[in-house]
Amino acid sequence: MGLLVAQLLTGLANAAALFLVASGLSLIFGVTRIVNFAHGSLYMLGAYVGITLMGVLPGAVGFWGAIVLAGVAVGLIGVVIEICVLRPVYRAPELFQLVATFGVILVIQDLTLMIWGGEDMLGPRAPGLKSVVRILGEPVPQYDLALIAITPFILLGLWWLITKTRVGILVRAATQDREMVGALGVNQSWLFTGVFFLGSALAGLGGAIQLPKGGADLLMDFSIIAEVFVVVVVGGMGSIPGAFIAAVLISVLNVFGVAYVPQSTLVLMYVVMAIVLMIRPWGLLGREEKAGEHGQIGEPQRPIRPAGWIGRSLVLALIAFMALIPVFGSTFTQVLIIDILIFCLFATSLQFILSTGGLVSFGHAVFFGGGAYVAALLVTYFNTPMELAFALAPLGAGVLAIGIGWFCIRLSGVYFAMLTMAFSQLVWSLVFQWGEVTGGDDGLVSIWPSKWLSGTTAYYYFTLAMGIGGILVLRHIMHSPFGYALRATRDSARQAEATGINVKQIQWMAFTLAGAFAGLAGGLFVFSKGSIFPDELSISTSFDALIVVFLGGVKTLAGGVVGAAFMESAKDWLTRLEYWRLILGLVIIAVVIVAPDGIVGSLRKLGERIGIVREEESMR
Amino acid sequence: MTPVLRVENLTRYFGGLRAVHEVSFDVAPGELKALIGPNGAGKSTCFNMLMGQITPSAGKVELNGEPITGLPPREIWRRGVGRTFQITGTYQSMTVAENVQMALISHHRRLFSMLPYAYRLYREEAMALLDVVGMAQQADRACAILAYGDLKRLELAIALAHKPTLLLMDEPTAGMAPRERIALMQLTADIVKERGISVLFTEHDMDVVFAHAHHIMVLNRGELIADGTAAEVRSNPHVQEVYLGGGTLYAAEETSHA
Structure with a gap:
């Protein structure tokens, strides 16, 4: 029993970072309709920036201050990305945006390598929360308990922001109908930038807050992004409560998976996702995607015709050339x-x-x-x-x-x-x-x-x-x-x-x-x-x-x-x-x-x- | 003679809203019938049920004596119902002729064929259909650059591709200039007369309705309140009340059309 409870608590603690990152992604998608693949990179940046700041700022205030500042810093980086990379492609098809954010992943990977080097970094432990508490005889790190206590407040804060404030109303309105919001005189570009700031900051917070548990390395961008996508899709794209439920579900599942079926922990998560999507194709709390919402954007494709004789001769010539390569080319060329x-x-x-x-x-x-x-x-x-x-x-x-x-x-x-x-x-x-x-x-x-x-x-x-x-x-x-x-x-x-x-x-x-x-x-x-x-x-x-x-x-x-x-x-x-x-x-x-x-x-x-x-x- | 289309007690609820309530009517062979009514009367719901986009809550639809209630759109199409949309739905990345050829490929059940070049298949048949709607000259233009009126005519050619016995046209002249409207409806009337096709259409333009429809049905708040010739419908006091606000606005226009 004690072990079960301890595992459950570990799972809930792990859900904190996952929820932060996933809610940011979900928020960005809900408003801008962009699937931000670089979200994992922002999470990674949050971790690295956090470590650096924690080294500079002393004590408990410094530790928590560093986490918040890391969030803000990553949020600002997100703003730069939004303005430079995404603004030009908002009206382009999804694939363009995906590819653009993938370019951002590559850039951030190398920039991180340049600045912080290739060594894995160990996160500092939280001042005042370094020991463990015994719950039903099992040791549970104090920091885990702190995370479990903090997460619901973040959810509440986001919920308050979205449902009770003017900004939140605009965000929700934009989620439903961007054009209408624009027509009513809201500056869409800044609304999008603002949402991107918030979403990126959440990812940065997630990266910094998990430091005492995980540290920072150059592979964390890809390792989290797959998990975050599962969370967002299971919870429902654009739904923050959905992201919370799914983050808890997936984290707890992972912890029990490691304990009881260690050879299939990764599989488990995707099986859950497949089952959820089979029953609810739009996620637990997602809304149905209207057909045509993502239809053809931009100019339509041209009518096609099989290649004419010029094209065919060119292709034939190329094939003939390639067939001759072993005669004069090296093994390496082949x-x-x-x-x-x-x-x-x-x-x-x-x-x-x-x-x-x-x-x-x-x-x-x-x-x-x-x-x-x-x-x-x-x-x-x-x-x-x-x-x-x-x-x-x-x-x-x-x-x-x-x-x-x-x-x-x-x-x-x-x-x-x-x-x-x-x-x-x-x-x-x-x-x-x-x-x-x-x-x-x-x-x-x-x-x-x-x-x-x-x-x-x-x-x-x-x-x-x-x-x-x-x-x-x-x-x-x-x-x-x-x-x-x-x-x-x-x-x-x-x-x-x-x-x-x-x-x-x-x-x-x-x-x-x-x-x-x-x-x-x-x-x-x-x-x-x-x-x-x-x-x-x-x-x-x-x-x-x-x-x-x-x-x-x-x-x-x-x-x-x-x-x-x-x-x-x-x-x-x-x-x-x-x-x-x-x-x-x-x-x-x-x-x-x-x-x-x-x-x-x-x-x-x-x-x-x-x-x-x-x-x-x-x-x- | 069995009617081409027989609708009996067609009903659809959306939650508590009674969108269409116990609507019954027939469409006779060769008939050009209009379904009119104020906005929100249930015309589109009615149409979508006939074409299989929406499943009726109750009632049945028969095509040439066979039940088609609840079948998916593609099955209803196979049984001989052609359709044109209020907002045209053509294939933007194909030429005008290829759009018609696509429908012909489907008609001849060659959709999964991977051997021949599609642009050569049924080209003659497609050209003949385009000739009927007066689009043969534009056959090899990209569909994406057509003018709106031409798109409407292309849609008509597509709808004729599988030799339908019934044509459902949802606001065929919406968004067109007045002269184009009359021309398109005249074209439609000529085609269906020549081929013996029945047509059921919804329309907001009363000029078009009263000039071309053999019979007119009026829908109000989901219920059919009139079904008859133009004169009968025009003199129906109930219709005048809900539709014309009690006046006899169209009596004067009748003389100008006659």
């Missing part, structure tokens, strides 16, 4: 091109659902890694011949996509994105924690191709055939009746339903196809590297794909391929620099703001302007 091709195929599969289908998936890596793991597991445990294992990679990923799609397709917009991310994290944590089968962090190794493909050149040709073949098949499907039906569901779901198209069925099928092709890329990947690690399933791999599709151009067909080829080549020399994340982050932010059409889209517009490419007002 390996690099293998990597590029695999990434291109993966990105194209994402482009298919994202661009053609309008379904922004945040977890597409689950199918890439999933396909790779299917092949690797078959080889490891059943000695499956490489050819069969390779063929089963896309099949396995496709089956996985059927399952995950069944849950995700029922939602749309941000909720769809969140749910796909949750499922990819679920699979990732399964693979990560189920060490006996998947090798966990050590991955699965010595997964090599059959003898006839074992040479670099042989595998190069194999990848060339499979990779380019896959890309061309997907491209053809975009031009087929099915591809058109998919675009129809994206352009106007209502019209599609009213003309006999089963929108969800089409989307499910597209999701499955995209998953299978990502699995094909994963199969190519695992046999080219000879090994597979959980990283290939992780959020950052999903983001890599999103970013290349974005860089290439969302509203184009070739964006995925071009973006992936560009990125994979650029990465090769970029990663040799010490602060390459900073540079990449700044480039990403610049592209979002300056050239939102991406590489392909910008080139096409340039071509139209100088007259090389026909304006596509008329197709013939």
Whole structure:
């Protein structure tokens, strides 16, 4: 009994920081409709700033003062981010905002590394709260009790701010109808900036307040963001009481998970999320998303046509050139091109659902890694011949996509994105924690191709055939009746339903196809590297794909391929620099703001302007 | 002769609000019938129930003698009901012809086909339909750059793609200039006459209603208070009371139309 109570108290204490960060994210989303991926970075900054301030300010007053000041400081950093990065993209589609905030993550990571160095830092203990209290015979840290006491006051304070003050009324009004609030004479820009300040400050507070329990390190941004998303989605996007309930639920669950099912703690959280969303698709206290709220923003996509003879000859010439590379290129060049091709195929599969289908998936890596793991597991445990294992990679990923799609397709917009991310994290944590089968962090190794493909050149040709073949098949499907039906569901779901198209069925099928092709890329990947690690399933791999599709151009067909080829080549020399994340982050932010059409889209517009490419007002 | 559409005791509550109450009517083959009423009378709710967007609380809907109550929109479409929306819902990223081809692909049940190029499929059929609504010249323009009136005509072509027996048009002329309104309704009237299609439409513009509808139904506070020819409806004292505020405003206009 005593142990149970102690664990419960630990869980409640852990909920404090989680709730602070989640409520900030929820607040920002509710008003600005921006899913701030950099929220974890703000949390991390709060921790680092807090440590520095605690070193300067003495005593108990200094300790608590440092926490508050850290919150304010991070809030101000949030304001800078809002003004410089987000203001230009408020009217852009969700994906643009996501990518912009992802750029911010990279920038903050390197800036933090520059300022505080790479060493993990231990947080100071709270003055006067350093010992433990015995509750039913079990030791409970005093600081935990302090946190449990403080959290409800923060919730009450926020609740008071939102429901009782003028600012709160404006915030709630803006959550429901931004345009109307603007029309009534409220300065929206400053309201948004204010909300961003508050949300960021809450994240900073969360980072600083957990210092005595956790300290500060450079990985905390990603580790908290997944958890915070779960909390926000379970609680309901935009609902602060929901965030509180969910934070407590998830924290307590985690503590009991560690104690009783240590091998599946991570999985547990995502299972809870999946169950909640199955019963209440908009979270415990969330409100239903109105259809069309996040519909097409900006100029619509252009009508498409299969490439003409010029385009086809160019592609043929490129393929011929690549086929000749083993004759004069080095082994290193071939390996690099293998990597590029695999990434291109993966990105194209994402482009298919994202661009053609309008379904922004945040977890597409689950199918890439999933396909790779299917092949690797078959080889490891059943000695499956490489050819069969390779063929089963896309099949396995496709089956996985059927399952995950069944849950995700029922939602749309941000909720769809969140749910796909949750499922990819679920699979990732399964693979990560189920060490006996998947090798966990050590991955699965010595997964090599059959003898006839074992040479670099042989595998190069194999990848060339499979990779380019896959890309061309997907491209053809975009031009087929099915591809058109998919675009129809994206352009106007209502019209599609009213003309006999089963929108969800089409989307499910597209999701499955995209998953299978990502699995094909994963199969190519695992046999080219000879090994597979959980990283290939992780959020950052999903983001890599999103970013290349974005860089290439969302509203184009070739964006995925071009973006992936560009990125994979650029990465090769970029990663040799010490602060390459900073540079990449700044480039990403610049592209979002300056050239939102991406590489392909910008080139096409340039071509139209100088007259090389026909304006596509008329197709013939 | 069985009516194309038979509606019996159609009822819908929203909580305590009686949006539509025991509405019954028929639409005969080849008939052009208008459903009018003040704002909030329940026209849209009624329409959305006929098309499957809203499930009725009670009552039934029959199409050519077969029940279609509670079916999803795409099933109702398959059974031969075409629809145009008050706010047009065309596919912005496709050309005008492709918009019609899309409906034809659905009509021919080729939605999951991945082999042929979609832009070549049913092109002739689509061009023929565009010709009917006078949009053939614009067939290869991007839908996103069409003028509003042209979008309305395109929607009409899409609605004709699967050879419907009944066309439901929700405020077909809303947002159009007066001359365009008359032209669009004349076009609609000609098409349905030629093809023997029945039309049920809602409309706020009384010029359009009285000039084109064979029969007019008046809905007020969720209840049907009149169903008859233009003359009958106009002389109905109940209608005059709720709709025209007791005056006989339209008697004068009648002569100008005649």
